[in-house]
Amino acid sequence: MPHVATTGTFSWRRFLVTFAISMTVLAIMLFVMASQGIALAAPLAGIGGVVLEFDRLEGQGFQLLPVTNDTDRAAGVPMARAKIERLVITDLHMYKDLKVGGKTVRVSITASPVEISGLVQDMTYQQAGSIAFTQQTVDEQRGANPLSMTAPGVVIEDARIIAHYLFQNKAKLPGMKLEVKVID
Template identity: 35%
Template structure:
């Protein structure tokens, strides 16, 4: 049976836009949600400023369909606000075009219980109330080896290549969900090297 690529691409894009719209509707309603995004090959998070309380970051090892293990870091923030938030995923189409699915908020978003697993971070970080670095003895558990924590953190002009993101609750006023064909801009992040292949 022959597959009509044009119809498939249209159905795929429309389905994903509807899925993003439902997710955005739930989030804008202030309902507590956990949104796992692992297994989709990573996505980009950009924002102007994040102010958070209860910050912790530690090394981690993750896996996906391409790597049995790759180095990453996990950042956790108890609560905070984000201004200029833009999340997007670029998808390569069979005809060579690139389709970007994005969620933008032009107002200040508030969140609680943020956990983000990422492989790349380019931003200006300021620890408002001091910071603590803990280094343990060599261990099989990477998380026990080194961690960074602070009562408060400000992150500005951020570009993050994220593999998974979870949040207990978030409000996204002024949210726009849209698709763009062949976007002009692209976040340049180094490709993560596999520590162990599948």
């Protein structure tokens, strides 16, 4: 009796269902990491700054301190550390440009209004249309933090910030949109 060779079958339906479930699980994991402050504190640290642009930030419990931190190009770079206890950001656009295979890929997140508690941000650049403080205090003293600026309230409008470290205790990103695209 001759042996008949058969070929295997491929089910596109099973493949697509499995692929859709995998991508959904991945998207949920990314969203949870981003909303808990993990996504930017760990993987993006050390590979250049992340750019934050927004129309308006209203914060309570503001503190600004000088620090040194590492970037992708150098260790011990002077930076400004902003700490804000609670804040709301209108029209946040946060993005990171990465070199991948000779091309520049932009990973971009947009959301509004973003609510954050326990923000810590180290930055090397900030440009704003306006910044307003309530009851601002600047304190110069000897010790680990020779200069600090505090204010119970801060309002920043039309800003662009390059941050090398971001952390939030808790973040709500309603209407969050994640986009990955090649920009050159």
